């Protein structure tokens with residue numbers, strides 16, 4: 001091999017070695033993004049399932065897939081869609097180290113229903129972007145961040161949740177309150193959300209080893 005050709009090979013080799021870690025970390029970020037997408041979709045399906053079947057859960061003798069019996073007693077069993085998904089999220093965090101939260105600034109003076117769901121500054125900023133009419137619907141956003149005094153690396157992903165017809169029973173118009181006091185069946189004040197409005201987000205944090 002001529003000297004100039006050898007030099008060329010050497011330059012290409014050094015160049016590839018320099019960019020190999022970058023390629024690796026880009027692949028890792030792509031993996032986190034794909035994993036996030038799968039997790040948020042799974043949680044979204046679980047939340048919607050509970051919301052859509054809330055009357056089956058709370059009506060005595062009701063069965064999945066059958067009409068709700070009209071003459072049976074109805075009582076709230078303490079299972080709400082987001083509460084259920086948050087419980088799954090907490091258990092998932094214990095097993096995997098991946099933090100799952102359902103965060104929201106809430107609506108107007110009412111704020112979020114549960115203090116645990118108060119968003120941090122980054123989550124608040126992303127929610128403002130999601131609420132912008134020009135932001136594409138149903139698209140999540142992720143990035144690598146340095147956190148804490150040790151500048152530990154984490155990958156954070158956030159995904160918008162919108163009001164579906166099944167959410168209105170609890171988060172909708174307070175004049176439809178079943179107890180006629182503006183509260184839903186869980187005893188919380190109904191926030192007057194409208195169909196399609198941004199209700200909150202699913203927020204994930206992956207520790208990066």
Ligand code: HEC
Nearest residue numbers: 051080081082083102104112113114117166167170186200
């Ligand atoms: C049976 C009533 C009920 C229905 C139906 C319902 N929710 Fe909720 N939602 C609640 C309650 C109660 C909480 C507070 C739970 C807690 O203590 O963590 C809550 C909290 C939330 C939160 C967390 C923010 C906060 O305010 O604390 C989000 C996000 C949310 N709901 C989204 C939805 C969406 C989206 C739907 C429809 C797919 C829905 N909910 C349907 C009762 C309901």
